[in-house]
Amino acid sequence: MTVELTVDRLGAQGDGIAETADGPVFVPFTLPGERIRAEMAPDGKHADCVEVLEASPNRVEPVCPHFGQCGGCTLQHLDTPSYLAWKRDLVVTALRSRGLDVPVEPARAVPLGSRRRATFSLERRDKDVVLGYRRARSHDTIGIDTCPILSPRIVSALPALKAMLTPLLGGAPEARVAVTETETGLDVAIEGVRPLETALGKLAGAAEAHGIARLTAGSEIVMLAPPMLQLGRAQVRLPADSFLQASPAAEAEMVALVREGVGKGKRVADLFCGLGTFSFALAERAQVDGYESNAEALAALSDAARHTPKLKPMRGYRRDLFRDPLGWQELKPYDAVVFDPPRAGAAAQAEQLAKSKVKRVVAVSCNPGTLARDLRLLVDGGYRITRVVPIDQFLYSSHVEVVAHLER
Known part of the structure; x- marks a missing residue:
């Protein structure tokens, strides 16, 4: 059934939402204020835009020819100031849902072409093979020949990767x-x-010609050069399946904010430290203890620390902070604590921090919802939120990175 709708607002996932007598209807790729003709889905809650009858003044031309077909981006059609304001509002809304009405700074942008990791589908289709992303709201793969958010180095390698793989x-x-x-x-x-x-x-020969350091298929590995990362002053080996911030530009913003939040603390705990994204930067002026459950990531951090001069003492400890968070007594030696957990957040660890006497805490998260929950625990334990900064690490998506500073 085709209907006319007026879009009232953007939802948390980036869909336009039209309020109707039967409830809200979610319409992808539409903007507030637009009058549209849409094809209703059978569930009566979703629709596809067939035609924009009256466009929003904030509508712009998407930067990618695949936008609207590829399922990777949701908001390339929204002008940059409005888009960044929406990202900030995601954080504001999440905090307010936990009763935290605190100032939130404008979202910091990152440039196009800055994403350094991506996951593609390689799909056999009749006699052809397609390398690309999932089609929007589908399990099919759409072939990709360009991606403005990705590193040009990755984009230029796509044809060779398809042929090789x-x-x-x-x-x-x-x-x-x-x-x-x-x-x-x-x-x-x-x-x-x-x-x-x-x-x-x-x-192996083709991989070397196209700038591939390591090629892994199942348990088989072709290693031409160890994949290395620059983290602060350190050169860190990248183990397989290790977490890595998506954008070096966003990472630089986060590192600067973490260092500022830690202040002049002489001993710092870096919880969920991974490969040492923050540890190495902090160790330039403070003793750092990193805690991480991934043994390979911790080994890479420790090895890099041993070979990097002019750092304060760094130690790595293997620990599952979800099951076994640092207790409030164990936190006594630290002047500051940084925690950057997965999307599930760090409720158990936040509860222990709330009982501690640590003066400064820096919380980093890619999930405003679980971050707000954890911050609520810290505030209830006596901390004061002094700064909240969203970072648009995940361009044109509904995800946003956040760094928050807290003090006692």
């Missing part, structure tokens, strides 16, 4: 391809295939 598909209908840009070349991992070791070995 297609033979590894074998009889599999599709595979998942993760690509990360590192200092020494691309780190490429293909999952969902079981290639012969000889087949993978034949790709």
Whole structure:
């Protein structure tokens, strides 16, 4: 059924929302104030825009020819000031839902072409093979020849990656391809295939020619150069499947904010430290203890720390902070604590921090909802939120990075 709708606002996922007598209707790729003709979905809660009858003055031309078909971006059609204001509002709304009515700074933008990691689908389609992203609201793959948010180095390698990896598909209908840009070349991992070791070995020459440092398929690895990252003064080896901030530009903003939030503390705990994104920067002027559950990431951090001069003492401890958070008594030696958990947040650890006497806490999160929950615990324990900064690390998506400073 085709209907006319007026879009009232943007939802948390970036869809336009039209209020009707039967309740809200979610319409992707539309903007507040627009009058549209839409095809209703059977559930009566969703619709596809067929035609924009009256466009918003904030509507702009998308930067990518795949926008609207590719499921990766939701808001390329919104002008930059309005888009960044929406990102900030996501954080404001999450905090207010927990009773935290605190100032939130404008969202900080990151440039196009700055994303250094992405996951693609390699899908067999009849006699052809397609490398790209999932189509919007579909499990099908749309072939990608450009992506404005991705590093140009990754984009330029896409044709070669498709040609190289297609033979590894074998009889599999599709595979998942993760690509990360590192200092020494691309780190490429293909999952969902079981290639012969000889087949993978034949790709070594092609991989080297196209700037690939490591190619992994299942348990088989072609290593041409260890994938390395620059974190502060340190050169850190990237283990397979390790977490890495999506954008170096966003990472630089986060590191600066973390250092500022820690202040002049002489001993710092970096919780969920990963490879040491914050640890190495903090160790330039403070003793740092990093806590992390991933053994390979911790080993890479420790090895880099041993080989990096002019750092204060750094120590790494393997610990599952979800199951076994640092207790309030264990936190006594620290002047400041940084925590950057996965999307699930760090409620158990926040509860212990709330009982501690640590003077400064810096919370980093890619999930405003769980961050707000954790901040509420800290505020209830006596902390005061002094700064909240959103960072648009995930361009044109509904995700936003946040750094918050707290003090006693």
